[in-house]
Amino acid sequence: MLNVGVIGYGYWGPNIVRNFNSIEATRVHLICDGNQHALNRAQKAHPHINTTTTWQDVISSPDIDIVAVITPVSTHFELAKKALENGKHIFVEKPFTATVAQAEELIELAEKKNLKIMVDHTFIFTGAVRKMKQLIADAILGDLYYYDSVRVNLGLFQKDVNVIWDLAPHDFSIMDYLIEERPVAISASGKAHLNEMEDTAYITVHFANNMIAHFNVNWLSPVKLRTTLVGGEKKMLVWNDLEADEKLKIYDKGVDVKNKEGVYNLLVSYRSGDMWAPKVQQIEALKMEAEYFANCIVNGETPINDGHAGLRIVKMLESCNESLKDSGRMVYL
Amino acid sequence: MLNVGVIGYGYWGPNIVRNFNSIEATRVHLICDGNQHALNRAQKAHPHINTTTTWQDVISSPDIDIVAVITPVSTHFELAKKALENGKHIFVEKPFTATVAQAEELIELAEKKNLKIMVDHTFIFTGAVRKMKQLIADAILGDLYYYDSVRVNLGLFQKDVNVIWDLAPHDFSIMDYLIEERPVAISASGKAHLNEMEDTAYITVHFANNMIAHFNVNWLSPVKLRTTLVGGEKKMLVWNDLEADEKLKIYDKGVDVKNKEGVYNLLVSYRSGDMWAPKVQQIEALKMEAEYFANCIVNGETPINDGHAGLRIVKMLESCNESLKDSGRMVYL
Amino acid sequence: MLNVGVIGYGYWGPNIVRNFNSIEATRVHLICDGNQHALNRAQKAHPHINTTTTWQDVISSPDIDIVAVITPVSTHFELAKKALENGKHIFVEKPFTATVAQAEELIELAEKKNLKIMVDHTFIFTGAVRKMKQLIADAILGDLYYYDSVRVNLGLFQKDVNVIWDLAPHDFSIMDYLIEERPVAISASGKAHLNEMEDTAYITVHFANNMIAHFNVNWLSPVKLRTTLVGGEKKMLVWNDLEADEKLKIYDKGVDVKNKEGVYNLLVSYRSGDMWAPKVQQIEALKMEAEYFANCIVNGETPINDGHAGLRIVKMLESCNESLKDSGRMVYL
Amino acid sequence: MLNVGVIGYGYWGPNIVRNFNSIEATRVHLICDGNQHALNRAQKAHPHINTTTTWQDVISSPDIDIVAVITPVSTHFELAKKALENGKHIFVEKPFTATVAQAEELIELAEKKNLKIMVDHTFIFTGAVRKMKQLIADAILGDLYYYDSVRVNLGLFQKDVNVIWDLAPHDFSIMDYLIEERPVAISASGKAHLNEMEDTAYITVHFANNMIAHFNVNWLSPVKLRTTLVGGEKKMLVWNDLEADEKLKIYDKGVDVKNKEGVYNLLVSYRSGDMWAPKVQQIEALKMEAEYFANCIVNGETPINDGHAGLRIVKMLESCNESLKDSGRMVYL
Secondary structure, X not given: OEEEEEEOOOOOHHHHHHHHHHOOOEEEEEEEOOOHHHHHHXXXXXXXXXXXXXXXXXXXXXXXOEEEEOOOHHXXXXXXXXXXXXXXXXXXXXXXXXXXXXXXHHHHHHHXXXXXXXXXXXXXXXXXXXXXXXXXXXXXXXXXXXXXXXXXXXXXXXXOOOHHHHHHXXXXXXXXXXXXXXXXXEEEEEEOOOOOOOOEEEEEEEXXXXXXXXXXEEOEEEEEEEEEEEEEOOOEEEEEOOOXXXXXXXXXXXXXXXXXXXXXXXXXXXXXXXXXXXXXXXXXXXXXXXXXXXXXHHHOOOOOOOHHHHHHHHHHHHXXXXXXXXXXXXXXX | OEEEEEEOOOOOHHHHHHHHHHOOOEEEEXXXXXXXXXXXXXXXXXXXXXXXXXXXXXXXXXOOOEXXXXXXXXXXXXXXXXXXXXXXXXXXXXXXXXXXXXXXXXXXXXXXXXXXXXXXXXHHHOHHHHHHHHHHHOOOOOOEEEEEEEEEEEOOOOOOOOHHHHHHHHHHHHHHHHOOOOOOEEEEEEEOOOOOOOOEEEEEEEOOOOOEEEEEEEOEEEEEEEEEEEEXXXXXXXXXXXXXXXXXXXXXXXXXXOOOOOOHHHHEEEEEEEEEEOOOOOOOHHHHHHHHHHHHHHHOOOOOOOHHHHHHHHHHHHHHHHHHHOOOOOEEO | OEEEEEEOOOOOHHHHHHHHHHOOOEEEEEEEOOOHHHHHHHHHHOOOOEEEOOHHHHHHOOXXXXXXXXXXXXXXXXXXXHHHHOOOEEEEOOOOXXXXXXXXXXHXXXXXXXXXXXXXXXXXXXXXXXXXXXXXXXXXXXXXXXXXXXXXXXXXXXXXXXXXXXXHHXXXXXXXXXXXXXXXXXXXXXXXXXXXXXXXXXXXXXXXXXXXXXXXXXXXXXXXXXXXXXXXXXXXXXXXXXXXXXXXXXXXXXXXXXXXXXXXXXXXXXXXXXXXXXXXXXXXXXXXXXXXXXXXXXXXXXXOOOHHHHHHHHHHHHHHXXXXXXXXXXXXX | OEEEEEEOOOOOHHHXXXXXXXXXXXXXXXXXXXXXXXXXXXXXXXXXXXEEOOHHHHHHOOOOOEEEEOOOHHHHHHHHHHHHHOOOEEEEEOOOOOOHHHHHHHHHHHHHOOOOEEEEOHHHHOHHHHHHHHHHHOOOOOOEEEEEEEEEEEOOOOOOOOHHHHHHHHHHHHHHHHOOOOOOEEEEEEEOOOOOOOOEEEEEEEOOOOOEEEEEEEOEEEEEEEEEEEEEOOXXXXXXXXXXXXXXEEEEEEEEEOOOOOOHHHXXXXXXXXXXXXXXXXXXXXXXXXXXXXHHHHHOOOOOOOHHHHHHHHHHHHHHHHHHHOOOOOEEO
């Protein structure tokens, strides 16, 4: 049984506590939050778990094996570093860190101390994303043409990050998981309408091969949209995460090119076949992720969503900010 | 009664003929197409209208007042120029011309000869777009924050233009009509997967004020989407052109900022009120456009969608191609 | 080449003319309508087809092989009977006749004179319905449990028939085609809100076996719905005729019963698998129907949608009216 | 502070406990369930609440003011009666009782002992239903024409009740709340496909006035539908409870009849105006219901959803079963 100390009991912290507490392999031992009101909520929901307003209590407790850092991104580095220095495995909310340099330092420290890092890329544990992974890995889609994601809604304005750092980590981490090829450059445009933080942004990601990816993130949309299109040579898919059922649809549609030379539009023919919505496993992704982390620790394995995965996403985010400041210039990764 | 000569009887030409023939003010006098198969279709549908395979017949006919140029964009300039030189008003399919220089030359020529140019920006005559125009002009939306358009489907590959030149003229001309403020710069990224023409592209348009616009055009989408979001300070709207009813929805949703200084997220509050789908007039846009052109000629008025409007759209398209070739660099308009 | 005379050029007649004229095997020879305004429309659309206001001209023309009766149901019997007596094959709009007795008399007359009757059950020639037929015939759905149809919208009030006679012939003829088992009884409830004709009605159809069918027809619905659910032992399907694509969805969902005796709810288990939307052929159903009728005449074959099929639907409609008048009492067919 | 004893901790019981525990006016004092596994769940979720497997402990506890009966309907009468005899107010899961006679006896007993009965018609406390109530009460819809409800999905087969008793109490209680006019007769048809309990049923409800109501309930639908249409003389509404936002849409659509005499279809004209989706309050209905019950007890007021409301719904259900057994014969209420 691994003991977990959770720092941060705001919006997401309660889910972390509930899930690490619901599985056999782990148990939440201590909850920390600077806000006494948050701690009162924690105590009411979990009368038997101790609480503290002092994060050092978590870091230094000899009973704790894993520290979960579920706080604003600006605090991740310090908390995670101290936890690692005290010999704790760390589970860090996404985005992993506020800078690439911080991520690299944490990775190095963990490797030196032989500790595990997991970054909470929850979505890659959902049934829909795992099914997409399988479809892409099995080459059902064929060579990939584009990855097009929309994540917009009337969103909570953040104090310290723009809409890209708030919403895009979901989609960057999903794409990072689904697609083996690594992006080579990124560009971002956006606008801050209400304060100095961008609330509307568009991101294009360039690859060395045939792929292009695009992300639309917006805190000022009157409707909530969570849609990803992935186009491939053989098949194309639409993932609508807001559908209760039929989240994932695979289309046997596309274009057949007979001969890339010659008179062009005589040789392109359309293909339009069946659509298929595979059954997608309905599990709580966070529970599966918690179990997976415990297994990785016990068996000495490296999580897919380790510090390196976290770093790749932070690198993309950092480059977005660089591009935003320079009129959407393409920034090489 | 104004006589119309129509050059080009491919996909769109039949609609032009039908509509100029259905109104009181105009009558189609001659149809021209280089393809005899197309002319056969024309003769079957309109046994009483003369046809020709020689466009010079149209240009030079003394009976013709208006020449409608409904041919591929690469031919617009020559045909339109000759028509103007022969004293004909011209109705030109969008995009107006293949280059900015061509558009400028046609505008100058028409002004010198006191002839009218109308560019077929059909969408601005639809009930939905005119309702949006009224909502924006009446300041119902308040200051505009963003204009976000998606026009994707499994599309017909064009021989001579990329997906931007094929699909974006619709949306550029709609935005040009809806929004008084003129864009100052544009950037575009895209990818050509099947031949040398981009089939997937993303365009960002920058304004001097608070606005940002974005356009997603794609010939390789398994699903057809025609959706535009316009976000404003007071209200936001969603236009889904594929809805049979309820094409336009206006949301009383947004963010209220009490004080832009001070501790930020304590002062931003959400506003979520009713949604309202106004009845949108159901008329054939092209018929209204044809009547409007006849009126402009008869009354000596300048159409909204005149050569200058056509030029503004061509300028945007040309700049997109420039940006595409230079890694999505922002191009000033 | 078979010559067709069309009586009735109101809402549906133009489609009949267009389709019988578009195929190789038939040609429209004469169009009749009592309303001169309708004939003017016919002449404008088809300058080369003769017109008349006198239906006797159609019946008695020696050049005509097929008489298409596209008039209000109250006139079907007299026109069809005279056409048969004059040796013409008849194509009759649905519902076939106003009474069962009329239908029986026409069938008998046609058989005596060796002429063909086709009742215009257009829907059974659509791609979606033919695909459903195949799925049911191939036992993909397994034993059928229910057939549940909704056909509602803000509808045109008819002078002479209620909403059941207006809308249910579509669905009755589709079910009649799809399901081999014949219904044994029918009951209907409804309400007339604006005049003496029911505008809202609910119909239940009973079978000897495990099936039940239900039809919801309404002229006073604010939204247009065209949805049919068919539940089977092995699979279930939803047909939404208003979807542009994905009209038909087949669900691998159901209930498995291990042992019908014993403690019940321990032995029922749910089955929830993939959904599949087969590509449905997109053809004009009426064109296929016209070709099929010409083939049946030429080859001496009996159409599926012959007088007997028409009679079965009229029998259901007549029984609905009987049930309506008697508080929804079940009427045996 | 009123103390609540809850009997039954199956599917719905946990929600009852959570809500009576979350408000100021009440506190759950004792939870009873015959199944020790259910009690273990209760203890884990609420370590400070006592539990028992003996319902008599709840009934007889001097500390308990309200007994909540959240058990299968066949047990409601005995438990509720004993609770009333012991001086407890009762909160009873819907449907109130298994027979009309039982409901009448409980009402009489409660009145004699001056105790309150509330039947858990939860839906009437939702934002959508309360908004509809207001629209109807304010005569926004005008005279009502029809009430058409669909509640279908792949449902849990019940041991002791058919699909009508399982699903229709929701809709019957909603209609009972929304519409002042009382139904005069009811008829029901259905089919039992898997065991002796009907799993598919259609119910028609007749009124003395212009109204008709219809309910479609089905445990064997591959798709989940929760849609109610209410048609009125002035406006019509659609309530889709599965929509996250825009649950309620009001249509300014209908038919205007100029003169009910005369040539009919010349005088009926269609009206098609805006659609409007009012903001609907998002609260937990059960919490509001619990607070309302506490208020009724403290202030000596009679709940809207009292025993008489429960009785009206049981009367409809009982009549449905009578009609089912007699071929859908209309049964007077």
